[in-house]
Amino acid sequence: MTDTPRPRIRLVDVAREAGLSKTTVSAALNGTGRLSPAVRERAREAARALGYRPNATARLLRAGHARLIGFAVGEYPAGAGSYMESPYFAQLTSATATAALEHGYALVLLPSGATPDEWNDLPLDAAIVADPLIDDPLVEDFLQARIPLFTDRSVEGREGAHWVDIDTVEAVRGVLDHLREQGAGRIAFVSQDARTRFHRESGEAYRSWCEERRVEDRSVLAERPGNGAVVAAVERALGGGADALFVVAEVAPPLVLDAARRHGLAVPRDLLVVCAGEDGSAEHADPPVSTLSLRPTQVAEAGVELLVAALESGDPAPTGRLVRTELTLRASSLR
Amino acid sequence: MTDTPRPRIRLVDVAREAGLSKTTVSAALNGTGRLSPAVRERAREAARALGYRPNATARLLRAGHARLIGFAVGEYPAGAGSYMESPYFAQLTSATATAALEHGYALVLLPSGATPDEWNDLPLDAAIVADPLIDDPLVEDFLQARIPLFTDRSVEGREGAHWVDIDTVEAVRGVLDHLREQGAGRIAFVSQDARTRFHRESGEAYRSWCEERRVEDRSVLAERPGNGAVVAAVERALGGGADALFVVAEVAPPLVLDAARRHGLAVPRDLLVVCAGEDGSAEHADPPVSTLSLRPTQVAEAGVELLVAALESGDPAPTGRLVRTELTLRASSLR
DNA sequence: TTGAAAGCGATACCAA
DNA sequence: TTGGTATCGCTTTCAA
Numbered sequence: 001m002t003d004t005p006r007p008r009i010r011l012v013d014v015a016r017e018a019g020l021s022k023t024t025v026s027a028a029l030n031g032t033g034r035l036s037p038a039v040r041e042r043a044r045e046a047a048r049a050l051g052y053r054p055n056a057t058a059r060l061l062r063a064g065h066a067r068l069i070g071f072a073v074g075e076y077p078a079g080a081g082s083y084m085e086s087p088y089f090a091q092l093t094s095a096t097a098t099a100a101l102e103h104g105y106a107l108v109l110l111p112s113g114a115t116p117d118e119w120n121d122l123p124l125d126a127a128i129v130a131d132p133l134i135d136d137p138l139v140e141d142f143l144q145a146r147i148p149l150f151t152d153r154s155v156e157g158r159e160g161a162h163w164v165d166i167d168t169v170e171a172v173r174g175v176l177d178h179l180r181e182q183g184a185g186r187i188a189f190v191s192q193d194a195r196t197r198f199h200r201e202s203g204e205a206y207r208s209w210c211e212e213r214r215v216e217d218r219s220v221l222a223e224r225p226g227n228g229a230v231v232a233a234v235e236r237a238l239g240g241g242a243d244a245l246f247v248v249a250e251v252a253p254p255l256v257l258d259a260a261r262r263h264g265l266a267v268p269r270d271l272l273v274v275c276a277g278e279d280g281s282a283e284h285a286d287p288p289v290s291t292l293s294l295r296p297t298q299v300a301e302a303g304v305e306l307l308v309a310a311l312e313s314g315d316p317a318p319t320g321r322l323v324r325t326e327l328t329l330r331a332s333s334l335r
Numbered sequence: 336m337t338d339t340p341r342p343r344i345r346l347v348d349v350a351r352e353a354g355l356s357k358t359t360v361s362a363a364l365n366g367t368g369r370l371s372p373a374v375r376e377r378a379r380e381a382a383r384a385l386g387y388r389p390n391a392t393a394r395l396l397r398a399g400h401a402r403l404i405g406f407a408v409g410e411y412p413a414g415a416g417s418y419m420e421s422p423y424f425a426q427l428t429s430a431t432a433t434a435a436l437e438h439g440y441a442l443v444l445l446p447s448g449a450t451p452d453e454w455n456d457l458p459l460d461a462a463i464v465a466d467p468l469i470d471d472p473l474v475e476d477f478l479q480a481r482i483p484l485f486t487d488r489s490v491e492g493r494e495g496a497h498w499v500d501i502d503t504v505e506a507v508r509g510v511l512d513h514l515r516e517q518g519a520g521r522i523a524f525v526s527q528d529a530r531t532r533f534h535r536e537s538g539e540a541y542r543s544w545c546e547e548r549r550v551e552d553r554s555v556l557a558e559r560p561g562n563g564a565v566v567a568a569v570e571r572a573l574g575g576g577a578d579a580l581f582v583v584a585e586v587a588p589p590l591v592l593d594a595a596r597r598h599g600l601a602v603p604r605d606l607l608v609v610c611a612g613e614d615g616s617a618e619h620a621d622p623p624v625s626t627l628s629l630r631p632t633q634v635a636e637a638g639v640e641l642l643v644a645a646l647e648s649g650d651p652a653p654t655g656r657l658v659r660t661e662l663t664l665r666a667s668s669l670r
Numbered sequence: 671t672t673g674a675a676a677g678c679g680a681t682a683c684c685a686a
Numbered sequence: 687t688t689g690g691t692a693t694c695g696c697t698t699t700c701a702a
Contacts, residue, residue: 010695021673026697033698034671053480056458057401058695061392061678067456068443082429085615090425094417097444106457108403109432109442121402122441123391123458145388227619252616254589262621280420281587281616284562286597346680356689361681368682369687393679396694 009052018046029054066123069100069307070147072110074132074139075196083112086250087278092130092296099304116141126150126307131196148310150303152197156320162306163320164299168198171325172205175246175274175292178327180213182335184244184272188218188237192225192249198294202248202276218242222249231255238263244272244333251275253282253289257332273332287331298323344387353381364389401458404435404642405482407445409467409474410531418447421585422613427465427631434639451476461485461642466531483645485638487532491655497641498655499634503533506660507540510581510609510627513662517670519579519607523553523572527560527584533629537583537611553577557584566590573598579607579668586610588617588624592667608667622666633658 015025020043027033028043035043046052060066071093073083083089097107105126110119115137119127126148132139134154142149148160155161179187189206191199203219210217218240222233230251237245238259247256253275257267265271267287274290275282282289302321310319350360355378362368363378370378381387395401406428408418418424432442440461445454450472454462461483467474469489477484483495490496514522524541526534538554545552553575557568565586572580573594582591588610592602600606602622609625610617617624637656645654 011697012695022696023673023675023698024671027672030697036671039671051481053455055396055695056456057392057396058678059456059697060458061390061396061680061695062697064678066392066458071444082426082433084419084425084429085422087420090419091417093444094419098417098446101446101453106454107444109406109428109444111433111436118436119441120388121391121394123395123401146386227615231619252587252589252614252619254587254593255616255619255621258589258621278420279587280562281590284566284587284590286590286593357680358682358689358691359687362688365681371687374687390679393694394681396679396696397681399694 008055009050011052011054014043014047014050014052017050018043020046060123065125065311067105068108068122068124069105069304070110070119070122070124070127070142071096071107071130072114072127072138073112073130074136074151075112075130075194087280088250088294088296089130091278092300095297095300096128096130096304099301100308103304103308105304105308114138116145126311128303128307131198133195134200148307148316150307153320154197155318157318159318160310160316161318162303162310163318164303164306164323165197165320166294166299166323166325168201168325169205171292171327172202172246172248173209174327175276176206176209178329179244179246179272179274179333182244182268182272182333186216186218186242187244187246188220188240188242190220190222190230190233190237190245190247190249192222192230192233194225199248206246225250227251227255231259234259235263238265238271243270244274246274246276248276248292250277250279252279253277253291253332254285257285257287257289267332268335272335274327283330285332290330290333291328293326293328295323295325343390344385346387346389349378349382349385349387352385353378355381395458400460402440403443403457403459404440404639405445405454405457405459405462405477406431406442406465407449407463407473408447408465409471409486410447410465410529422615423585423629423631424465426613427635430632430635431463431465431639434636435643438639438643440639440643449473451480461646463638463642466533468530469535483642483651485642488655489532490653492653494653495645495651496653497638497645498653499638499641499658500532500655501629501634501658501660503536503660504540506627506662507537507581508544509662510611511541511544513664514579514581514607514609514668517579517603517607517668521551521553521577522579522581523555523575523577525555525557525565525568525572525580525582525584527557527565527568529560534583541581560585562586562590566594569594570598573600573606578605579609581609581611583611583627585612585614587614588626588667589620592620592622592624602667603670607670609662618665620667625665625668626663628661628663630658630660 025043028040127142129151150162153165220233220237222229230249276292360378363375462477464486485497488498488500555568555572557564565584611627617626
């Protein structure tokens, strides 16, 4: 029944207990200053005995920074399910957290549509907006608040803004070229009605590739995010007689194969398939599915690096970097 | 070329600009105190003109709390890939963040194996350890630091600890009973060598269910986490002649169906399948796969509620709550 | 080698 | 109605 009293132990309490001054105890515990080993030990002992834990907020106030970075995703309107269920965002989020931690920063999760008053009370040194919407208010708010920001290329050149993006156009053309080399003539492009840069740019890249080659534009749009709607879009594409599928909408790759099977199509014999995304089931599907990785881990690492460099140097000059996507060829697109 | 000066605007700066005192400006901006509308407006105007943003750290020091909750997952040893790639943890994480935000708290992402010095500098009001390992050091560290904690039932009764857990034993027996009712006689149990409570308890529940009914124990363990190893385990179970599969190891359900197909087994005719987990592809698989949901969203909400209640009341008395799992029956386990 | 005192930036009491 | 001053808990000169 040790009914420990509520009030937390402060530095002064330790000092009093040890018969030393705040200053000395602080130096002893932080390993700074020139203290005699005896005194240092005495201070440490008192701290241990009292169960002293320094008040983080106070140190931060003194230090002038919080080593905290806000993290939000622009992609999903609040409430439309969780963005983390997407393997891409899951990897992006955890890679960002890991990269930040390695630089001594912790990530604070912000809701997708966060307004300033939701983060104004948080001591954020910087912010990250992953896959911002077009003219994302979140981005504008952070920029206006002069909080260093890392997001995609749409902020290029703005003060305090740092970007990392992928080579979408090149990547899309690479996939399409690959499918053509493997003998596909009617390549359908399955996307989703997303307002992200990737979906917009990849759609444009697909269309211009088709135009250049004078082939029919076989884009199909999923009406909503989620496996169900994307599978429905895939079925439409197959109904249209496609002999290859490039799926950039997020979907579990095995479900695409299921759809093909239902249409009596053998992959890769009758239908070639490439999916964009990080879904781990692609590799173990039957047959294994070729994937275009958007490299969330590399994006996160590069962005955090840029952001931290800006933070440490205090230089608001905008910086940016491009990350290469990676096409992994598997049985589903190789004849 | 507005070369804005580095130093941030503080309250005093606004006060000087407005010809008022810090106190008055503070009251004006916070809407407290009794100020004349004129003065209030003058203060606000000055703040706006200077682009004043209050220092969050300073307010927090004053307020005595940070409204920040640390979030870590015990499950994965650091570096073994990201826990967020699991739909269960992805949902748990985002539901926790959402629930916390609704109560005015923000979530700080901590790495899985975090040691005290990784979070000591963070102003955490509380912590959450999802799916702790047995005797998880993380749990012990938080408890010892007297930081209010929410985790699973293993901390039941300890001061400052709050738990939420699921009815694992009942749930497992329910699934097994269901499979038996549907005519299965040789039910294999596919798990993974995880040190979480769920995997341990579900395994025990399966074994005692088998004993009670004098049927063979057909447990199979995946050697590692990840689709590959789990599919291999499923194949072993099928090789052993199972006529039903209860897969509690995390895997994309369509891959289980693929494995069955490779063994020439039709689902549900020759093989019944139930998967535990939140993988969204189960619903759209062909045939749709029955799933046992561990209800991460409900767990998160209940836990945050308990934690926040304890935080607001300052009462360290331990609390806990049980959440019911949910079995969704689909074609894969219905004859 | 040790300690007194001055901040960090904001809020809240209480006197004017 | 307004403002001086103490305070939150810690770190850091700087003097002794």
